[in-house]
Amino acid sequence: MARPKDENKINTIYEATLKLVLKTGFNGLKMADVAKAAKLATGTLYIYFKNKDVLINELFLHLKKAKTTEVLKAYNPNDAFEEAFRKMWFSYLDISLREPERMLFIEQFAHTSFLTKKTKQQGNQLLAPLAVFIESGIKNKKLRHLPVDIVLSQVLGPIYEMVKLEKEGTVKLSTQQKQALYEMAWNAVKL
Amino acid sequence: MARPKDENKINTIYEATLKLVLKTGFNGLKMADVAKAAKLATGTLYIYFKNKDVLINELFLHLKKAKTTEVLKAYNPNDAFEEAFRKMWFSYLDISLREPERMLFIEQFAHTSFLTKKTKQQGNQLLAPLAVFIESGIKNKKLRHLPVDIVLSQVLGPIYEMVKLEKEGTVKLSTQQKQALYEMAWNAVKL
Amino acid sequence: MARPKDENKINTIYEATLKLVLKTGFNGLKMADVAKAAKLATGTLYIYFKNKDVLINELFLHLKKAKTTEVLKAYNPNDAFEEAFRKMWFSYLDISLREPERMLFIEQFAHTSFLTKKTKQQGNQLLAPLAVFIESGIKNKKLRHLPVDIVLSQVLGPIYEMVKLEKEGTVKLSTQQKQALYEMAWNAVKL
Amino acid sequence: MARPKDENKINTIYEATLKLVLKTGFNGLKMADVAKAAKLATGTLYIYFKNKDVLINELFLHLKKAKTTEVLKAYNPNDAFEEAFRKMWFSYLDISLREPERMLFIEQFAHTSFLTKKTKQQGNQLLAPLAVFIESGIKNKKLRHLPVDIVLSQVLGPIYEMVKLEKEGTVKLSTQQKQALYEMAWNAVKL
């Protein structure tokens, strides 16, 4: 029996890729660099991922899945709407600040031609529960009467910006500032 | 920088570059394609821009200058704060929706390593008047007491997201929706 | 005006390729070696031929065209059939011996998957006049009543073998031997 | 060469290699594909054959030996020359048509640099009895007075071509056509 295919390697490759691709973009990402960062031979990379496109697409889904799952953990169906909203918002912010690369990568690639249609679809399906939640808020007059996409943009847009600011060191959010951010988000979308 | 060269051609190159670079990113952008789109020979491109880095840096400043100038046109020092805020916000939204590529390019490149420190600095200086305006709002208790960067993020983040949604065709904003967006932005940041 | 595209280069490339590909086969042929043999940079090669497949396909057609044209020059419609046959046979033999690489390349690649269907078709069309000539011989009871392909194989098969023998130095044909070869070919196919 | 290894597997490898190598040539042949076709792991292939060169050289000798042996079976020293010639010619044709890959492989590789000098020599030695037979025919005025290599080329060249035509489906030889082919061969070389 040969060495068994090391499942752990896939994660190492994901991490190496994520670390590198944010600085360079898709075309700037060098497979040789990924391999080096993951401490593999170039050829080995291609055992695990057929090519660069596949690597990026699978990384995207992997990250989006991980992130979505984590955010939705904060959801408790027994909570009142605003309480649920608050918990998930803080969850989203904290996760994003804790792993900014993950969030930035998802954001940066979500609308590009480097992802296949299929990847985009699968990515969007992950968000379905969130969309349902927002819709229920709209229906129950807790939130402004607007398309879900728009409401989500209002809530998430500022978070993305905050993550960028923290990442580049312009800002370091205090607990009170986070609270303020939450209030702003809620004031924006609440009915 | 003295520019003895055909100003018209430079604009053609800017337009060609902008059209192409959004889909491809910096590394995916091919100088030959820029030349073709601008109806020039490759060599000619290099008469106007020393190399690809310079082209992108100058394009960035060019666009940021154009956009900032246009937005600030909406500013009238005689207006009350909220009125001025409202006018500029709508101005910003309309300009962004009218020329989404311009905005997306600025957004996309603002924090990357493809821009030199100098370019970034010059770009930020252009925003100084806006920062001053926001600061005055904070000082005069019109806006929440938070760092300017944070306030701006709250206001601009959602706009960026809306432009992306419109660009990809997910959403087509009605006048009422624009009004709603404004209210949300104002509700978020007002004191 | 830039340097004009040097049409002569194409021939230089053809020669370099032909010299190399016979020893190596398609997959063994290195574009870098072709470039070196043609005294070009690798990139230059790709200006003239989109890729290796195209290079080989165009080389094939080029050689087949040249050879066919040359052989058919020996054809005089006023000659009696056997006389015409004899002239063309000697023409074919002499041309093949003079430029054995050309013949061997055509032979070696004619039936491989390295050539596209289109190339093969175009190559076969070149031989149409020869087929017509053979058919007329069959119809007029000068040649055995067999499919043209078979008759041609009988005539050309031995020539291919002779070229290989001469090329590898096993044999150096004398005038009398050539005459004997002709007689053998004629004795084989005549009715 | 002592071969303590599974003779059965060796044949499987030979068959897999032969099936693949004709389409691809030496350089196009992938050891992984051979292994897969032979239902072995790549590593196992290397237990039986030190490397690709060795595999091809041994396959060549194997096939040439098999084919030569089979053809020579048709030889009966008691037969008159022409009768012996006829039997072997038909034997050669039938074997070639029955296993065209074998013949084409031998033909295709016989003169290439993928075979070592030693392999080529050993291959030629196998043909020695045939050469002796042809020489006796020349000496006894049954055949034209020409070097053996030339006589053989006249006889085998057309057969190679016929096999190619049958293989690609252009032609399907009838019994009468085979008979005609034999007559043509004999008319060509007989004195």
Added chain:
DNA sequence: TATGAATGAGAATTCATTCAT
């Protein structure tokens, strides 16, 4: 022996930039 994961040298192709015209 058998396996198939790992390796890394090597090859095709691209493209920013230069330079002859």
Added chain:
DNA sequence: AATGAATGAATTCTCATTCAT
């Protein structure tokens, strides 16, 4: 200034061979 052919370094991906199990 303008042109576009030429250059060759750089990058992706492949595959013969090795080696840990």
